[in-house]
Amino acid sequence: MARAAVLGRLAPIRWQLADVRELIDETPRVKTIVLDAPEWAGHRAGQHVDVRLTAEDGYMAQRSYSIASAPEDELLSITVECLEDGEVSPYLTEELRVGDKLELRGPIGGYFVWETELGGPLLLVGGGSGVVPLRSMLRHRATAGPDVPSRLLYSARSLDDVIYREELGAVDVVYTLTRERPDGWTGYSRRVDADMLREVSFGGAGLAYVCGPTRFVESVADALVGIGYAPDNVRTERFGPTGG
């Protein structure tokens, strides 16, 4: 498989200030934060940004969030799920206001990245807010590589928990709802398993990107290899409590 473009020597990574331009309610617990970051040098789909909060007494807390916007989008955005016992996400989702400044650095990471030259077919599998970097890839594909076949398999607890639901109406998406289903739901209603992946995937051809909680990622990645995907063609990103 062709790997991502060679990156070369990277510029030193520095903290920069961004203006909060817009806050979008995605679900009751999830917000998208749209940022104007004048020093931002661009990113690749799948990369992250580190966000740092500093309290009045100097205490700092730092978290890494997947970038939700595509490289082609004018503004940078992240999508944050509020974790009840989190240190940073409750501030970002409940306290932050349009016009506030946010300290960030990035882009970060190069492993969980998809670019059009990597080709396809492209199978994206997201669990919960693991859909965020996959949305960046889908947007990138839509503008830069619309001929690459792609499909998103999105595991959510309920339809109300689906992030970017309206936008995803325009792409090839298959949902599985693990806890609550609307009346008359005819889609999948179980955890992602090998049978489901066999039905929605491209027969082991191309690339697969899996993002979600650790156990979700591990079971999906194992199942993908089990149905014929080459291990090197399955890219994974686990998120956990450092996302709080």
Next chain:
Amino acid sequence: MEEQDLKLDGNAAAGLFRELFSFELTTARGRCDNCGAVAEVGAVLVFANAPGSVLRCPQCESVLMRIAKDGDRYWLDVRGITWLEIRA
């Protein structure tokens, strides 16, 4: 919280690597000195809840690397890695 929930991957160490290295380390390939498995750093296991970050082999789970930071000082323990192939 269960131990399983604290297990992340090399993506979670990407910011720390960017502080230390001028090349992207998550796409570098490294060999586990214990079992010989070769993996991209982005795919190894990372336990970030320890004091510092501990990187473990995705095959045998032995320690590849430990990184601790205190203020402006970093400690890098790379005893579990035979080699790293970094793309310049």
